[in-house]
């Protein structure tokens with residue numbers, strides 16, 4: 001179902017346009033349209049899927065110092081990784097902002113909060129956003145196309161496992177590696193998730 005069919009989408013897009021760069025807005029809309037195309041098949045609420053995708057990167061264009069400052073102000077607990085790499089806070093900050101400013105469900109809050117790293121026990125909406133963020137159709141790298149194919153030809157679980165394996169491998173190359181992604185992968189491999 002197109003995202004514009006949700007009654008709040010128009011107003012949300014206005015907010016996003018004021019806040020995000022053109023490239024980020026484009027990625028956001030692609031993520032939302034893509035997630036909304038498969039969320040109902042997973043039994044997810046369409047409105048929840050749209051709002052989670054639209055706001056997942058709401059803080060992504062903020063400067064690192066501003067992220068740290070806002071996280072302190074909002075009393076978001078920060079890990080050593082997040083203190084070293086404030087970009088890792090953009091999910092938690094967006095989730096907190098949405099909780100305060102919009103009427104969101106716990107599932108939406110969790111999905112936005114953990115969309116960068118995943119975590120063991122992550123709910124289905126969070127899992128679906130994790131895949132959609134990685135594989136939305138404007139992502140041109142070959143692994144994104146592979147994930148889209150797995151979702152089309154195999155099933156969601158296969159696409160999720162593939163996405164997590166790739167994202168974990170990419171994280172390993174980074175200066176700061178958040179341990180939640182490895183724990184998420186282990187959880188999936190040992191039978192966690194839908």
Ligand SMILES: [Fe+2]
Nearest residue numbers: 056057060116
């Ligand atoms: Fe993000």
Ligand SMILES: [Fe+2]
Nearest residue numbers: 027056057133
């Ligand atoms: Fe994103």
